[in-house]
Each structure stands twice: as C-alpha cells, then as structure tokens.
Amino acid sequence: MNTLKVALLGCGNVGSQVARILLDDGQDLARRSGARLELAGIAVRNVDAPRDVELPRELFTEDAEALVKDADVVIELMGGMEPARSLILRAVEHGASVVTGNKALLAADGPALYEMAAAADVELYFEAAVAGAIPILRPISESLAGDRITRVLGIVNGTTNYILDQMDTTGADFADALKAAQALGYAEADPTADIEGLDAAAKGTLLASLAFHTVFPLDAVRCQGITSITAADIEAARDTGFVIKLLAIAEKQTAKDGTAGVSVRVHPTLLPRTHPLAAVHGAFNAVFVEAENAGQLMFYGQGAGGRPTASAVVGDVVAAARRIVSGGRGRTETTGEQLQVLGEDSILTSYYIGLDVADQPGVLAKIAHVFADHGVSIEVMRQTMHTEDLPGIADGSAAAELRIITHRGTEASLAATVEAIKDLDVVNSVTSVLRVEGV
Numbered sequence: 165m166n167t168l169k170v171a172l173l174g175c176g177n178v179g180s181q182v183a184r185i186l187l188d189d190g191q192d193l194a195r196r197s198g199a200r201l202e203l204a205g206i207a208v209r210n211v212d213a214p215r216d217v218e219l220p221r222e223l224f225t226e227d228a229e230a231l232v233k234d235a236d237v238v239i240e241l242m243g244g245m246e247p248a249r250s251l252i253l254r255a256v257e258h259g260a261s262v263v264t265g266n267k268a269l270l271a272a273d274g275p276a277l278y279e280m281a282a283a284a285d286v287e288l289y290f291e292a293a294v295a296g297a298i299p300i301l302r303p304i305s306e307s308l309a310g311d312r313i314t315r316v317l318g319i320v321n322g323t324t325n326y327i328l329d330q331m332d333t334t335g336a337d338f339a340d341a342l343k344a345a346q347a348l349g350y351a352e353a354d355p356t357a358d359i360e361g362l363d364a365a366a367k368g369t370l371l372a373s374l375a376f377h378t379v380f381p382l383d384a385v386r387c388q389g390i391t392s393i394t395a396a397d398i399e400a401a402r403d404t405g406f407v408i409k410l411l412a413i414a415e416k417q418t419a420k421d422g423t424a425g426v427s428v429r430v431h432p433t434l435l436p437r438t439h440p441l442a443a444v445h446g447a448f449n450a451v452f453v454e455a456e457n458a459g460q461l462m463f464y465g466q467g468a469g470g471r472p473t474a475s476a477v478v479g480d481v482v483a484a485a486r487r488i489v490s491g492g493r494g495r496t497e498t499t500g501e502q503l504q505v506l507g508e509d510s511i512l513t514s515y516y517i518g519l520d521v522a523d524q525p526g527v528l529a530k531i532a533h534v535f536a537d538h539g540v541s542i543e544v545m546r547q548t549m550h551t552e553d554l555p556g557i558a559d560g561s562a563a564a565e566l567r568i569i570t571h572r573g574t575e576a577s578l579a580a581t582v583e584a585i586k587d588l589d590v591v592n593s594v595t596s597v598l599r600v601e602g603v
C-alpha cells in the first residue's frame with residue numbers, strides 16, 4: 165500500500181481535531197483511501213504553545229513552506245488570506261491536492277485558485293467551508309449535477325444562529341451569547357465576520373457558484389448582519405408567531421427571453437415558527453435546495469465546531485487520496501455560465517415593518533396610501549395601543565404600534581416604501597424592518 169504525506173497547516177479548533185482523527189483512525193482511513201495517510205507535520209506559529217488536544221510534539225514545525233514542499237495532500241486550516249493563499253498555491257505548484265475550510269479566501273479568490281489547481285491537474289476540496297460537517301457542496305456539485313438548481317436557502321452560520329436562538333429561548337443578551345459561541349469554538353478568529361453576515365455571505369457566494377455553475381462575486385452579495393437585532397425585535401417576532409434567523413438566499417431567475425441571472429443575499433429573516441428552518445437551534449445549520457426535478461431537499465447538521473468540521477475535512481482528505489491512488493481526475497468546478505448579477509429591481513421578498521405612529525384619525529389611511537403609491541400590497545396589519553406616552557410625540561397624545569407584513573414585492577419598491585413612510589408626519593419612528601420568508 166502507498167503512503168501519502170499529509171501536511172496540516174494550522175492547529176486551532178479544527179486543525180487539532182483533524183490531526184487527532186488522522187492519528188487515531190489511521191487504519192480505517194487507509195482502508196477507505198487505498199493509501200496510508202501519514203501526517204507528516206503540523207505547521208504552527210509557535211511549537212511550544214499550549215494546546216487543548218494532546219499531539220506528538222515532534223510533528224510541530226514553524227516552517228510551513230518546507231512542510232508543503234514534500235506533501236501529497238495539504239490541509240489548510242489557518243484561515244485568513246495570507247499566508248494561506250500563498251501556501252495553497254505553493255502546494256498546487258508542487259503537485260499536491262489541497263483541502264481547506266477557508267471560505268473567506270475561496271469566496272474572495274476561488275475562481276483563480278480552481279483554475280490554478282486545474283492547470284496543475286490537482287484537486288481543491290472545501291466541503292468544510294460551507295455548513296461545517298454537513299455534506300452540501302459534494303451533493304450540489306456531484307449528486308445534483310444532472311438537475312437544475314433554482315434556489316438555495318439556508319442557515320449557514322452557526323455563531324449567529326446560536327446567538328439568535330439563545331436570545332429567543334433564554335432571553336440571553338447579545339454580548340453574552342456571542343461570548344459563549346466564541347468559547348465553544350464556533351466563531352471566526354474575528355467574530356465580526358460572523359455577526360455582520362460576512363461569513364454567511366462568503367458561504368452564499370460558494371453555494372451560488374456551485375449551484376448555478378457561475379462565478380458570483382462576493383461584493384455583489386447584499387449583506388446585513390444581526391448586530392441591529394434587539395430583544396424587542398425578538399419579542400415582536402415571537403408575539404406574531406415568527407422567529408428571526410440569519411439566512412443566506414441564493415436564487416436563479418430566468419426571464420421570459422431565456423436570460424438568467426443570480427442574486428445572493430444575507431439578512432436576518434422572519435420565519436413562521438412552523439417553518440422547518442425555525443426548528444434549527446443552537447449552532448446547527450440547515451440548507452434547503454430547490455431543483456427543477458429533485459424538488460425540495462434539506463440538509464441539516466452541525467455547521468461549526470472543531471470536531472464536526474474536522475469530519476468534513478478528513479472526508480475531503482480521503483477523497484483526495486482516492487483520486488491520487490486511482491490517478492483519475494476528480495470533481496471539476498464548472499463556473500462557465502457567466503450569469504448576470506440581479507439587482508434590487510429583480511429580488512422578490514416581503515417585509516415586516518414595525519412603526520410607532522400617532523393614534524389619531526386618518527393615520528392608517530395615510531400609511532396605506534404610501535403602500536398603494538409604491539405598488540406594494542399589505543398582507544397583515546396589526547395595531548397595539550401604547551399604555552404610556554412615547555417621548556417625541558408632541559403634546560403627549562396617544563401613540564400606537566403598527567406591525568405590517570407586506571405581500572412579496574421587489575426589494576427596490578419595498579425599500580422605497582419604507583423611506584416614504586419615514587417622511588409621514590403621523591409616523592413617529594420606523595422601529596424595525598425585517599424581511600419575511602416562508603409565508
């Protein structure tokens with residue numbers, strides 16, 4: 165049996181678990197791969213740093229370049245752009261296959277990396293980059309290769325799902341929930357990427373590219389994180405039978421003339437509590453895929469954390485090893501469709517709008533008028549009286565809270581409606597604007 169040299173770059177939450185699996189499960193992995201997978205070394209910043217997982221000290225090196233030169237398979241789990249990118253390219257130049265979980269790098273620079281890997285006749289695997297342990301990229305790019313995917317919708321960031329779930333179920337505040345997510349190893353090194361939606365945007369880009377066989381630029385993702393979600397939003401959602409989830413939504417739309425375009429958006433979303441995605445708790449992820457022939461599919465599991473993510477990484481290492489052993493080419497990304505990016509005139513969604521309004525005759529009519537002017541129709545409107553006077557309302561007259569859910573409209577017309585409502589003299593403030601799915 166051949167021996168393949170495996171180089172591991174980075175030994176944090178995920179890397180340390182990958183090392184453990186490679187060392188503990190060597191016999192099984194060899195049988196499944198057709199080659200012995202020898203962990204040749206682990207590149208770290210400081211070989212003497214304390215670690216949570218006990219690993220043989222002689223495996224550690226601070227010379228990542230030297231480790232990469234000799235490897236058959238390189239696993240990049242350092243994260244960030246550099247030196248991750250240069251080391252991946254160095255690995256490719258040396259003819260090694262690469263496994264990475266680095267969605268930030270792939271979303272920014274994936275097409276160039278795929279091209280270089282293809283030119284060097286090696287593979288680049290990244291199942292861990294989207295939804296951690298959940299097998300989602302291989303199902304999309306291989307199992308569904310004979311179908312046409314139209315929509316991918318998912319909870320793809322464990323940290324934000326954990327935070328929103330804690331706020332909803334235990335009343336925890338945002339900062340405490342974030343700290344707990346960091347301690348559990350879900351968050352990125354800089355959790356801004358999680359809470360501002362950038363991590364979900366990177367995953368949305370990768371999902372769209374694979375699902376629709378096109379390049380979708382990261383900067384074309386319409387992205388909003390969860391930092392503006394308040395306890396009041398969570399409570400209002402609960403009162404109205406909804407839950408707030410951060411969703412990544414990638415859609416392909418085909419116009420009557422046959423031209424197709426793609427949109428990717430990430431935003432906090434109100435979902436009815438009866439929706440299957442509403443039942444995704446903690447750091448779990450779930451991805452819905454809609455395809456013309458397959459219909460609706462749902463993939464569910466642990467989207468973050470060292471051990472679950474390591475499962476996806478080692479699965480990719482086995483795939484890489486099998487391909488090296490068999491000598492054939494494996495999966496190739498097809499991004500040749502060059503679909504256009506759809507703008508807000510084409511994106512259809514519905515809005516939840518929370519308003520503080522003066523409680524006086526004619527208020528509802530004025531508001532309804534603005535909706536009609538923008539061609540947006542109202543699905544639900546609910547009014548609650550405030551028991552105390554609100555600051556900012558002249559002469560202490562009574563105020564009311566309005567909650568409105570619209571029918572589906574274009575993002576452009578809904579946003580314009582909200583702007584026009586803000587200008588009405590009877591509107592004290594727009595307290596909340598959230599998109600709604602699944603109604």
Ligand SMILES: NC(=O)c1ccc[n+]([C@@H]2O[C@H](COP(=O)([O-])OP(=O)(O)OC[C@H]3O[C@@H](n4cnc5c(N)ncnc54)[C@H](O)[C@@H]3O)[C@@H](O)[C@H]2O)c1
Nearest residue numbers: 174175176177178207208209241242243265266468469473
């Ligand atoms: N943690 C998760 O749940 C998860 C899930 C999916 C994907 N990922 C991705 O996997 C990668 C690793 O994530 P993590 O959670 O293990 O991160 P981490 O911060 O725990 O680990 C990264 C490790 O790499 C080391 N490192 C960074 N630069 C280095 C360098 N130049 N040389 C040597 N070592 C270096 C760091 O010191 C750290 O120990 C990231 O790309 C992340 O986005 C993480």
Ligand SMILES: N[C@@H](CCO)C(=O)O
Nearest residue numbers: 321322323350351352
């Ligand atoms: N920080 C990411 C890790 C998994 O990609 C998350 O919370 O989902």
Ligand code: NA
Nearest residue numbers: 291294296298
């Ligand atoms: Na995955």
